[in-house]
Amino acid sequence: MAELTARMGNLGLGDSVHAGGAPNNASGQRAAYIPPHLRAKMQAQHASASGAAAQHAAPPINAANSSIGNSRWASAPTPAESHIQRQPNGWAAAPTFTPSNNWENPEPRPQRSMDNQGYNGGGYGRTAPGEGTWRDGKHVPGPPNPRLERELFGTANDPSKQTTGINFEKYDDIPVEASGTDVPEAVIAFTSPPLDPHLLTNIELAHYKQPTPVQKYSIPIVANGRDLMACAQTGSGKTGGFLFPILSQAFKQGPSLLPAGQNQGFGRKKAHPTSLILAPTRELVSQIYDEARKFAYRSWVKPCVVYGGADITSQLRLIERGCDLLVATPGRLVDLIERGRISLANIKYLILDEADRMLDMGFEPQIRRIVEGEDMPGVHSRQTLMFSATFPRDIQMLARDFLKDYIFLSVGRVGSTSENITQKVEYVEDQDKRSVLLDILQAHQGGLTLIFVETKRMADNLSEFLLNQKFPATSIHGDRTQRERERALEMFRTGRCPVLVATAVAARGLDIPNVTHVVNYDLPTDIDDYVHRIGRTGRAGNVGISTAFFNRGNRGVVRELIDLLKEANQEVPAFLESIARESGGMGGGRGGRGGGGGRGRGQSGAKDFRRYGGGSGGLGGSGGGFGGPPNSSFSGPGGYGGGSYSGGSAGYGGGNGSNGGYGNGGNGGYGNPASWW
């Protein structure tokens, strides 16, 4: 076990949250999504706006360099002068970046003649630009491809790529705890060994200089054949934490032989990936796929992605051309397995990213089917890795079934927020939210602003309202088509639409450079969701600001919110403390919560559950409880909470622990959230 005890200092961003002032009348928005009834009205404005924007190209924004409080946009113009001032510097001139992803049109690949070789995946036959081969037991990287290299890694100072911020090195000050048997020594640098030399060349192309803490541990843990449950703060490099070691192993070991009897002749090809990464949302799997393409560049490994809501034929075409590393949402994967197009018989590495969200979304049956009900090798014949910034105890229960003798790694406290994010909480009554939001948007015009609301309808209403107020906003939520979702994200990412109103669908994992401000217009009922939402800013050592609108309707999370703020050395407003006192034991504390928002899942100080035990939320809505492992010496604060994951009605917010208040009790709202976000 390694213990690094120094803590990161308070980052002390500028104080101002919103300077006030009337809504701005700047022309010049170039909004991506314009509701039909507004479209006609805005067309004329749009035309003149494009001209204005072209004349006043703004410099690239870079979260690493932007101190929001000091931003030249930070002080709001007076209403009278706003129109004049905003044209050169404000929304009208929102910077445009080159979109980084190409999810819809993946690089065409020639058909490979893998079937005659009896090998799984790539390495034989023709290769496409940027691909390598596996020949005579050796990895033969393909030649560099400058065009693809630019697409994957960007150019020098490319604002569409995340750069590390001023606090990157401070990640090393975060305490790390690795528990389990025989924990391998962490690495301190990207070196070979243990990493494959070809991977190092790609890491260099990505301008990564040193591994983040989660990477330092995961690399040797996976190289030593161990299973891992890794918890690290948002934006601290968990994706590399699983991609680096599995790609490195793949580059060294080469493709696997197809399972006996599966040598394919003619006809439809069945893919036999060796690595499977499951993640909850389409956007997240697409992003992981992009990262995989980056680090698999010029190698024999062919990454693929499949997710629902998009044309299955093109996804099938992609996997037919070779599929060694598959990134998938659970539902679409089950579909493809049922169609006989994917076999899991060759899986060596199974990765569950944001596993807790997948359970929240009701994916547990699909996940269990994929892991336990198909042809995937059993837990002892594969390596299983789970990653998230939050690990409620019910996920650790899942781990009992899916992982073997695993190492539990926590970088910082499980579920804690990064100190790179300055968290502000404002008391705002529901009816005042819109006007306060306008003030905030006026005050913060230096980067991208992500606004979270609870429902799809609210996302649409609010983005329409912002458009009416001349803020180039768009929205992303579960009712928009995949194309609309991708377009909204692209407009946001490129800065053409610097305000994105989102439901929880955008809360997890998304890594968008230059998001300098996250607004929780509606606070979530579960504090873990808050942790992930604000984690869309302050990534890779950059700083960011989060503002939460709080009123008495949110008192269910008041204690946990206070605990989080204190833990991250943030200011705790006096009104929060007094509402916490008013609310008595409601909501439970961070050390003992039960059933926030109906999930009924207990979370203790959230260390390795095998050591601390305690209660757990029941899976499957039975109101179940698990009282901790045998011989547990820990009574389990916050106990258990039943709560249904499948849209159930129950939701007893347990709390049999010593300091665990009572949970909100479930209102059953946490089944398949697709209905509301």
Ligand SMILES: Nc1ncnc2c1ncn2[C@@H]1O[C@H](COP(=O)(O)OP(=O)(O)OP(=O)(O)O)[C@@H](O)[C@H]1O
């Ligand atoms: N070693 C590194 N050096 C520099 N940048 C890195 C390194 N590792 C990751 N990054 C960058 O940090 C950013 C955040 O990484 P990543 O998306 O993996 O975070 P995460 O921990 O998965 O966050 P979340 O919990 O929100 O999913 C990315 O832009 C990534 O490119």
